[in-house]
Amino acid sequence: MTELAPLPSSLEAVLAAHGRLVDWSKARPLAIEAAADAMAPATKAAIVADLKCYLRWCMLQRPIATAVPATPETLVLYLRWLSRSTDTRAAAKPATLARRLASIARVHRILGYGDTEALPTQAGMVRDTLKGIRRKVGTRQRQAAPLRYGQAMSSADIEPEGLTIESLLAACGDDLVGLRDAALCSMAYDAGLRVSELVAAKVEDLRLLADRSGRLEIRRSKTDQEGEGSVVWLSAETMRRLSLWLSASAIADGAVFRRINILTLKGADDGETILRHHVGSNGLTRQGVVSILRSRATKAIADGHAAIEPGQDPVAALSAHSFRVGLTQDLFAAGEDGAGIALALRWSSPTTALGYARELAAGSNAAARVIGRVRS
Missing domain, CATH: 1.10.443.10 (Intergrase catalytic core)
Structure with missing residues (x-):
């Protein structure tokens, strides 16, 4: 009996839909499958969302930018666009930018890049761009509002107000x-x-x-x-x-x-x-x-x-x-x-x-x- 090939993961599906932006020459099917299996569902969902954002941006460039492998110049322009974007899906918070950059690096590794050469995400100009954005807007992340129990927890504590x-x-x-x-x-x-x-x-x-x-x-x-x-x-x-x-x-x-x-x-x-x-x-x-x-x-x-x-x-x-x-x-x-x-x-x-x-x-x-x- 012929063994059926596994269904493509969401990551593979997104990459395949933007085939002309991606160089698959170094990709190995087993490596892609193994990487998809190793990811936690939340991690995979975040990488897929970040990849979609990046590929959409590449499609809008004239001439169209090659997404993978990317050039450091492409990533610098992408980070600058994210930091100025009003698109809620492309939030400009430094932590979000760092995560999107990490997702791009992960996709490069999955497709076989970075084994023998430095990843474009590690280039000095890319790191300096991210550092500059952090310096301008600050790095402190907005914290979820706390839901404390509603009573003082010690003699030095004050009873919480508002929602508890x-x-x-x-x-x-x-x-x-x-x-x-x-x-x-x-x-x-x-x-x-x-x-x-x-x-x-x-x-x-x-x-x-x-x-x-x-x-x-x-x-x-x-x-x-x-x-x-x-x-x-x-x-x-x-x-x-x-x-x-x-x-x-x-x-x-x-x-x-x-x-x-x-x-x-x-x-x-x-x-x-x-x-x-x-x-x-x-x-x-x-x-x-x-x-x-x-x-x-x-x-x-x-x-x-x-x-x-x-x-x-x-x-x-x-x-x-x-x-x-x-x-x-x-x-x-x-x-x-x-x-x-x-x-x-x-x-x-x-x-x-x-x-x-x-x-x-x-x-x-x-x-x-x-x-x-x-x-x-």
């Missing part, structure tokens, strides 16, 4: 949707889950302990692409909320958090509106999690559970990463060190964890503690 986990939970009702959303917010905060970890959570990964707390097994994460797995702690309150949600939804296995379709029916006699909830079989998407978060935040403000100053729009600043940032800040406010926080939340380094607590650190560093006693 407590305010979101207060905005969740006792209906099926409310039970799901409360369980989701509670678990995402307790474990400082990345959105990929949250949507991948399965009933089989949960375990209830004798003290009513729980454990969640994370089979794979951003910093664990080999799938060694890790186990995280969940509070008794979170386990209670998970139990209410799973019992009401009759979910016994598979994805913990799922989409709920609501059907509106009219009664035959008195015209009364009847709501029917249908729980899907597939897990929520990343977009679904963000939609739930912002919906509950909007309701929390409307119901008076969160006081917001006029003119502010805190909902727009929220992302699925807000749970993780909020927990990091709460642990820091409680006096935990960066190494312990990084271990608990599976950060790649204490530096990363402390970066999310920069504002809190200003009020609890050595100067604040010592001089604060003298000048209070």
Whole structure:
């Protein structure tokens, strides 16, 4: 029997669609297939998006620029275009530019370039261009708005204002949707889950302990692409909320958090509106999690559970990463060190964890503690 060739990956499909911009002479099919298999889904999606942006730009050049292999001059012009672009898909933040450049370098290597010669992305003029853009616009990235629990974590801490986990939970009702959303917010905060970890959570990964707390097994994460797995702690309150949600939804296995379709029916006699909830079989998407978060935040403000100053729009600043940032800040406010926080939340380094607590650190560093006693 003839062995069928594997279907092309999204990366191959994008490259093939722009064949005249790409020199395939050094490419080896097995190398492309192996590279696609080795990438995490999020990494592959980012590289494909970056490649599309780069190829679109190359197509607009006159004469048309060769995308792979690129010349350093082509990359310099591309970076300059990105830094001035008003296209939201081509954001001009230095971190975004660096990522797009790294994606171009990765594609070059996949297609066989860089083994015996320097990559164009490593050229001095390309590095200097990126450095110049960083100097002009700064390198600090916008951070997701934190969702702290809602209480002071130590005597030196100040009770958080605005949107908090407590305010979101207060905005969740006792209906099926409310039970799901409360369980989701509670678990995402307790474990400082990345959105990929949250949507991948399965009933089989949960375990209830004798003290009513729980454990969640994370089979794979951003910093664990080999799938060694890790186990995280969940509070008794979170386990209670998970139990209410799973019992009401009759979910016994598979994805913990799922989409709920609501059907509106009219009664035959008195015209009364009847709501029917249908729980899907597939897990929520990343977009679904963000939609739930912002919906509950909007309701929390409307119901008076969160006081917001006029003119502010805190909902727009929220992302699925807000749970993780909020927990990091709460642990820091409680006096935990960066190494312990990084271990608990599976950060790649204490530096990363402390970066999310920069504002809190200003009020609890050595100067604040010592001089604060003298000048209070």
